[in-house]
Amino acid sequence: MEETPLFSGEQIYGLIPQRPPVVMVDSLYRYDGDGAVTGLTVLPDNIFVEDGRFTESGLVEHVAQSAAAFAGYGTFKEGCPPKLGYIAEVKKFRIRRLPAVGESLRTELRILGSAAGMSLLSAEVYAGDMVASGQMKIFIKE
Amino acid sequence: MEKQELVEKINSALAEEFEIDVEDITPDADIKKTLELDSLSLVDMVAIVEEVSGVKIKGSDVSQIKTFGALYDYLEQHC
Numbered sequence: 001m002e003e004t005p006l007f008s009g010e011q012i013y014g015l016i017p018q019r020p021p022v023v024m025v026d027s028l029y030r031y032d033g034d035g036a037v038t039g040l041t042v043l044p045d046n047i048f049v050e051d052g053r054f055t056e057s058g059l060v061e062h063v064a065q066s067a068a069a070f071a072g073y074g075t076f077k078e079g080c081p082p083k084l085g086y087i088a089e090v091k092k093f094r095i096r097r098l099p100a101v102g103e104s105l106r107t108e109l110r111i112l113g114s115a116a117g118m119s120l121l122s123a124e125v126y127a128g129d130m131v132a133s134g135q136m137k138i139f140i141k142e
Numbered sequence: 143m144e145k146q147e148l149v150e151k152i153n154s155a156l157a158e159e160f161e162i163d164v165e166d167i168t169p170d171a172d173i174k175k176t177l178e179l180d181s182l183s184l185v186d187m188v189a190i191v192e193e194v195s196g197v198k199i200k201g202s203d204v205s206q207i208k209t210f211g212a213l214y215d216y217l218e219q220h221c
Contacts, residue, residue: 088182113189115204116181120189137185 005029005039007073015072016065017082021047024058025065025107031073035110035121038066044101053098054105059132060090063123066107067138070121084141088118093134103127117142148195149214155190169211176210197221 005027007015012026024046027039040062042049048058064087072082099105105127112120118139125132143151157164160177167176179187188199191213197220199207207213 113185113187113192113199114201115185115188115199116201118182118185120185137182 003029006031007069012069015076015082016068017084018065018068021045022061023065024048024062025069028069028073029106031070033074035108036066036070036073038069038107038109040105040107042099042101042103042105046101049101052101054101054103055098056095059095059098059125060087060093060136062105063107063109063125063132063134063136064138066109066123067119067121067136070109070111071119071138071140086139086141087136088139089137091135091137093132093136095132096129097131099127099131105131145214145218148217151194152191152213152217153210155194156187159186159190167210169209169214171210172208173210173213174208191217195221 007028008026012023013019015028016025025038025040028036029039030037042054046054048055048061068085071085075083105125107123107125110122112122118137120135120137122135123133124130153164153167156177157167162177177187188204192198195217197217203216207216
């Protein structure tokens with residue numbers, strides 16, 4: 001049975017600061033204080049699609065915006081607008097294959113630790129099978 | 143997990159991640175100086191300690207923990 005997202009489509013704009021055409025997350029399926037599950041369907045007009053495939057840069061941006069959606073949902077619950085975040089570091093990022101147009105990504109995020117405004121998170125991106133995994137350090141501007 | 147076992151696991155994990163000798167990690171040693179932490183790598187230390195110990199360190203507490211001895215005490219109090 002298909003899972004109903006907590007946020008999807010343009011509702012996501014309430015969680016992240018990005019706007020089309022650079023929105024690289026279209027669903028938030030789950031959230032708890034330590035992580036989230038997000039999604040993105042790769043459409044043909046996605047700016048990170050080349051030769052019918054979602055590129056490496058797109059996957060990294062998707063993970064970064066998934067982290068933004070995670071942080072955004074936290075502030076949304078407090079009635080605040082989404083905060084700006086910056087990628088501070090990408091670690092141990094491994095891409096197994098580039099998803100094709102039409103595939104739906106499902107990304108599992110987990111916060112590994114936070115200090116001094118910085119959070120280290122792990123991400124696993126699935127499109128049926130795992131297509132990418134890695135860690136990302138994100139700085140959220142207060 | 144006994145405190146000594148936890149201390150050894152944390153020291154070993156930190157020494158490997160930050161590429162230092164495990165003997166350099168002593169209870170009185172300053173964490174930031176020993177691991178050569180900066181604003182980017184501080185969170186790496188926190189993530190390793192949380193993973194090994196299973197204890198979540200509050201963001202506001204991180205800056206208060208100066209030495210490894212203080213870190214071990216914190217973990218013992220919050221496990």
